[in-house]
Amino acid sequence: MRPFNTLIIFFAVVIIYLVASVLWNAYNTPAIVPYTVSSTRSGVSVSGCSDRSRFRDQILLIAAYMSPRQPERILASPAIGQSTSVGNTGPSTEAIDSVSSVASTSDNGDSQRELETPDEAKSLKTDPNFAPHHDECTKILKLGEVPTPLRIFLVENSGSHEEVFCSLIYAFAQIQNSYIYEYLLRPRFNIFAIIKSFNLANLAKPRSTTAMKLDEKEPHPDIILATTCEFDIFRLQPQMTEMLGNGSYLFCTVHHADRWHSEFAFNFYNSIKPWIEAERVTFLFLSSHTKRYVEENVIPSWEPKHRVAAKRFEVFVPVFPVEPSKKEETSFSLQGNYESDRRDYKSIFESFSAFGKKHPDQPQFQQLRMHLLGHGKRPDVPLAIRDRVEFNEGLEFAEFYKILSESFALLPAFASDEYYDRKASSSVPASLIAGVPIVGKRRLLETYDYMTEDSMWVQADDEDDLAVVGRILEMSKQNIEAQKIRTRNRNREIIDDNIKKARSWAQAIEYRVNRTGDEPLREGWSWEW
Incomplete structure (x- = not known):
């Protein structure tokens, strides 16, 4: 019996020692808990900061470690094509070749293209009622302090809008001690050549959005830059929910202002609710008029408790530096998809034809060319100007901006008033990036209020686009330059200004002290372009 009693005493001492050790650590270690933290060995959630709750949590932890491991669960609906396990969302794509292999110069046939009609979104479900528990006892950095390093996830999950994520990368990379991880669905047209020219040492190798892991080894972000927020939060909802629960802050870039209405079939509003309620989101608009549209037409449809989100509406103009071509050409340009519902090619072609008939012997007209930079189904060009119209299709971004910068004018040729109402045109920032003035009436100057009279060709109310082109042709080369x-x-x-905004926004965020995952692997930041 004596050996048996000795064995019982031994195990009792061991158990008492383990319990005492856990309780000792509990009372001598600062409680740092992001929202709600789940034990890695069970489904038990641990939170709280009072002595009573701390003791209860330690008892729960002891029970958790002594119980069999339970499978982890995701509390939000899985995104399209995504696994329901957060820790392993897909194969890792470490090298740039893995990302570039899915790049395409055509938008056709992509399973994750932008949804164009509400019917396409009916099968996509979100869980508007799920929001991670906010632990008021969680320790945070003092307001104005930024974590070191500041971890930033740049996400683009629609397969487009490269110029926007380039602008976000360039601005946020200027924040001291920031490190940017790129998660891109389908980077096109060798956008990496543009990013290379930025000479950033704090930018990680790009990876596919399917490689976004949220396990113990991968760092969780302090900031998420959602390039196309509508689809980033919608298609990556499990990952986004996990990051919100860990205290990440979201910058939500809005492209489709009219799709955020509460009754719209895409359910983007439902996806963003938890972020608004946690006060962890700032909405970025690409122009003042799209911001104004949401304030006046969308916000009133939201629940009253969510309308406070309008206090965190900001404008971010998607521009970045590009070295212009030294070549000058007697040409004007149009850029974008060859779609008649986006650009009024018919009117431009008619005006160009009439201009040629009116000035057939002018030396300038003999040299004049028109560049159509884009992709898609070509519009029909009248025979009279067919030899003067050049289609520049599927260009890499570096070549695109080079040709654009050689022209003396860029025509927006809007086919719809929506570009003055609820849509932000890509032509306006493209003119700034390439350094070629855009042609526009005062309505464009007032709508895109970041433009100035001396950075564009201001068009009179009674002038058509080609009349402005004719007026420019009469100017000296020195005045045009x-x-x-x-x-x-x-x-x-x-x-x-974008850089100043990014820095001020980063300093205005409340950051959680505890941050999961390893520190960035510094040797992983230098890679061959």
């Missing part, structure tokens, strides 16, 4: 230089200078001013 001076106007292009002013356009480039305006681009630099906006870039500097």
